[in-house]
Amino acid sequence: MPLFAILTLFPEAVEPYLGASILGLARERGLVQTVAVDFRDFTRDRHRTVDDRPFGGGPGMVLRPEPIAEAVEWLELRHGPFRKLAMCPSGRPFRQELAGELASAERTLILAGRYEGFDERVREELGFELVSMGDFVLSGGELPALCIVEAAVRLIPGALGDEESAVRDSFAGGALQLDHPHYTRPRVWRGREVPEVLLSGDHAQIDRWRRAAALHRMREVRPDLLSNQPTNTPH
Numbered sequence: 161m162p163l164f165a166i167l168t169l170f171p172e173a174v175e176p177y178l179g180a181s182i183l184g185l186a187r188e189r190g191l192v193q194t195v196a197v198d199f200r201d202f203t204r205d206r207h208r209t210v211d212d213r214p215f216g217g218g219p220g221m222v223l224r225p226e227p228i229a230e231a232v233e234w235l236e237l238r239h240g241p242f243r244k245l246a247m248c249p250s251g252r253p254f255r256q257e258l259a260g261e262l263a264s265a266e267r268t269l270i271l272a273g274r275y276e277g278f279d280e281r282v283r284e285e286l287g288f289e290l291v292s293m294g295d296f297v298l299s300g301g302e303l304p305a306l307c308i309v310e311a312a313v314r315l316i317p318g319a320l321g322d323e324e325s326a327v328r329d330s331f332a333g334g335a336l337q338l339d340h341p342h343y344t345r346p347r348v349w350r351g352r353e354v355p356e357v358l359l360s361g362d363h364a365q366i367d368r369w370r371r372a373a374a375l376h377r378m379r380e381v382r383p384d385l386l387s388n389q390p391t392n393t394p395h
């Protein structure tokens with residue numbers, strides 16, 4: 161069963177999310193193991209210090225390497241080696257492809273930084289890959305870490321109620337990178353009607369409409385994805 165461990169100073173922020181909805185159910189069903197580990201528990205001084213001032217000066221504090229390294233080593237001693245990701249705005253962008261890799265990995269450890277981030281030697285010494293959730297700065301890596309766990313776990317067979325969902329999602333690897341718009345009841349809402357074709361029962365036509373709608377969205381919001389299109393995509 162895949163194991164995801166999140167190293168954080170705020171396990172109380174992470175744990176409720178790991179226990180809720182799809183993630184919580186996957187854990188209950190024994191499809192995945194998830195754990196939040198507080199690396200402050202691996203400090204050795206009276207004040208349980210995890211940070212210090214940056215060498216070279218400048219604002220903010222930096223996470224010291226020792227408690228992080230000790231937490232990682234404790235986890236690896238208990239479970240075996242982990243693939244290690246450190247959340248960092250200057251890492252490589254997180255993509256669905258990595259979620260897929262992690263869904264079939266045995267053990268993944270995700271370091272959630274705080275303050276100005278962690279001492280660079282942590283990455284060098286322990287072999288962390290730096291991963292970013294996007295071109296913005298949060299106050300901590302907890303939300304990015306949870307995004308990664310959630311994106312990976314929903315790809316584990318049995319985690320979703322309907323296996324088809326993950327296969328048909330955006331970025332699932334099909335020709336179209338974005339999902340099409342969805343509609344449900346009521347048929348008319350505030351004067352807005354569901355597109356007629358979706359009520360037709362003609363699955364070939366519905367499929368054509370959905371592909372065209374997804375392509376239209378790509379043109380509008382993500383033209384960068386169009387370069388991956390095969391030439392026979394409907395227009």
Ligand SMILES: C[S@@+](CC[C@H](N)C(=O)[O-])C[C@H]1O[C@@H](n2cnc3c(N)ncnc32)[C@H](O)[C@@H]1O
Pocket residue numbers: 246247248249250271272273274275276277278291292293294295296297298299300301302304
């Ligand atoms: C305030 S940020 C540090 C920002 C860092 N000094 C910088 O300018 O790149 C604190 C922590 O939040 C997390 N974080 C913030 N934004 C992130 C993002 N876009 N992707 C991944 N992690 C992020 C990282 O773990 C980071 O160490």
